[in-house]
Amino acid sequence: VRGKLILDVSVSLDGYSAGPDDDVERLHDWLYGLTAWRQRHDRTGGQSNRDAELVEEAWQSTGAIVMGRRTFDSGEEPWGDDPPFRVPCFVLTHRTRAALRKGETTFTFVTDGIESALEQARAAASDKHVGVMGANAAQQYLRAGLLDEIQLHIVPVLLGGGIRLFDQLGDEPIELERTGVIDSPRVTHLRFRVAK
């Protein structure tokens, strides 16, 4: 079984995956109270609801992650010594750099392109899925026809600025199939399969 490449991301109703100055507080605040999120950040308590189940399912089914360099750079400090991913991560970059281990998470820097990073991530994930993090990386995989699924957590806010999740995709429409809708009070979860 080849693992799927999945984009799983919170987004404002106006399409930003981060606000001005890379701020994601408003977009992620539905996560902070959840048991699943708190356990990964070594905190106790929290709510066990449908949102938490969804987050837990995503983490359990993800065996590796590919991310853009900007995502890594802006995350490295806040993630601290024990990043919550706990799977092999592959960072798309142009500069060679030795691999890093932080807690249970490893970061491998890949300079020979998105296909190579995906191939390495798939090998590391064995039969689990590969997650993609960062708007720019997601766009590259979408344009290349390599993204399999999109799981959006739509947050009911218009941010007015920031990083647009779906941008620079080219003029050719990309058809999707909506495969799931889960409604919860603070966020709407929509899942899509990318038509190939």
Place this chain on the structure above:
Amino acid sequence: VRGKLILDVSVSLDGYSAGPDDDVERLHDWLYGLTAWRQRHDRTGGQSNRDAELVEEAWQSTGAIVMGRRTFDSGEEPWGDDPPFRVPCFVLTHRTRAALRKGETTFTFVTDGIESALEQARAAASDKHVGVMGANAAQQYLRAGLLDEIQLHIVPVLLGGGIRLFDQLGDEPIELERTGVIDSPRVTHLRFRVAK
């Protein structure tokens, strides 16, 4: 009872309310087969499903429409001699122009601003709601804090270009409350109240 100002619009997953060259075919194709849409366009037959009910409800509850000049200009020809609105329409413009009647629809050109257009539309709508058409007009009413509700019909496609529905909103976040989700095979209907 003061009617609400409601934005009811189809949008691609990447946030375009029209594709390149103002093309809305792909975004509206979920509508063309519905009884509700066909009746308004003097055609028979079609499907009576949840989508059709939603469209019918929206038309029945709308007593007047405000729209941008670009929306009017690009619509005037395709709408023909009997536009489907059949309520008083108020067009935001900078140029004075005599009112038009086409079939059961009237168009009044308003040159003294969005508040004036809304006031005239509310008076014409009596206890029904006022609809807003066009991305630019919607943005103006949102920025001014005058929009009450947003009904999005999210079409599972990434268009990659066109007219962005939510753009130029300024840097101040606008909080929404998600009040309804209706899932149907070809389109996902999400409804929001704008927090004031």
